[in-house]
Each structure stands twice: as C-alpha cells, then as structure tokens.
Amino acid sequence: MQQYALFAGPRLPTVVNTDWSTALIGDASHPLSGAFGAGAGFALEDAYVLAQSLFWADTENKSLSEALRLFDNVRSPHYKSLYGVLDEFAAVEKTLQNLHLGYDDEVAFRVDRTWSHKHNWIYHYDVSCPPLCRPNPL
Numbered sequence: 001m002q003q004y005a006l007f008a009g010p011r012l013p014t015v016v017n018t019d020w021s022t023a024l025i026g027d028a029s030h031p032l033s034g035a036f037g038a039g040a041g042f043a044l045e046d047a048y049v050l051a052q053s054l055f056w057a058d059t060e061n062k063s064l065s066e067a068l069r070l071f072d073n074v075r076s077p078h079y080k081s082l083y084g085v086l087d088e089f090a091a092v093e094k095t096l097q098n099l100h101l102g103y104d105d106e107v108a109f110r111v112d113r114t115w116s117h118k119h120n121w122i123y124h125y126d127v128s129c130p131p132l133c134r135p136n137p138l
Contacts, residue, residue, distance in 0.1 A: 020065030
C-alpha cells in the first residue's frame with residue numbers, strides 16, 4: 001500500500017499575520033496533502049470567504065484589519081477541525097503499526113476508522129453559512 005503524508009507543513013493557529021494586514025489562502029494557509037482530495041475546494045472556499053470579508057468591510061466602512069479578522073474567524077476554526085481529523089488518521093496509523101494485518105484487513109481497518117460519516121462535513125461544508133448556523137463538526 002502506497003502511503004503519503006497527510007500533512008505537509010506547520011499547523012497555523014491563524015491564517016492572518018499578527019498585524020492583521022496579510023491573509024494566507026489555499027495551500028499557504030493549510031498545507032494539507034491530497035489526503036482529502038479537496039485542496040482546490042478549500043482554496044476556493046478561502047477565496048470566497050476572503051472576498052465576502054472584504055466586501056463586508058467596504059460596505060460597512062470597516063478597515064482591512066477588521067475584514068481579515070472576520071476572514072480568520074471563519075477559516076481558522078475550520079482548519080483546526082481538519083487538523084483534528086489528521087490527528088485521528090495519525091492515531092490509526094500508529095495502531096496499524098502494532099497490528100501487523102494483511103493487506104485486505106489493513107485496508108478494511110483503515111477505511112472503517114478514518115472514512116466515516118462523521119467526516120462528511122469536510123465535503124458538505126457550506127462556506128456561505130455563518131459559523132453559528134453550522135453543526136459542530138466534531
């Protein structure tokens with residue numbers, strides 16, 4: 001079985017720099033591998049939320065830093081939840097190292113433990129819905 005890293009960079013606690021002047025989007029903000037098969041979708045979500053945050057700031061006469069705070073308040077918790085899924089995946093990998101299963105049993109174990117309905121929120125995430133209208137993903 002070919003294995004790829006699930007995470008390819010540091011976990012960022014925020015996707016905006018400390019002076020609230022620059023935001024990271026796409027792979028720059030969440031350097032996940034192709035493990036979820038959703039990298040382009042995540043990048044488009046980032047772009048949408050950033051555009052909406054900037055539009056809000058413009059129409060409400062708010063500053064760039066306020067727009068970026070809004071962007072960060074929406075996106076950073078989403079990526080924190082994704083990091084939690086990666087931690088679950090890592091725990092499964094650690095368990096598998098000790099089980100010494102055959103190929104078919106290992107695949108069944110991996111699918112059973114990592115690809116369940118509890119992860120559907122990753123693929124059915126409505127970026128246009130404010131965070132408070134979403135169910136808690138974990």
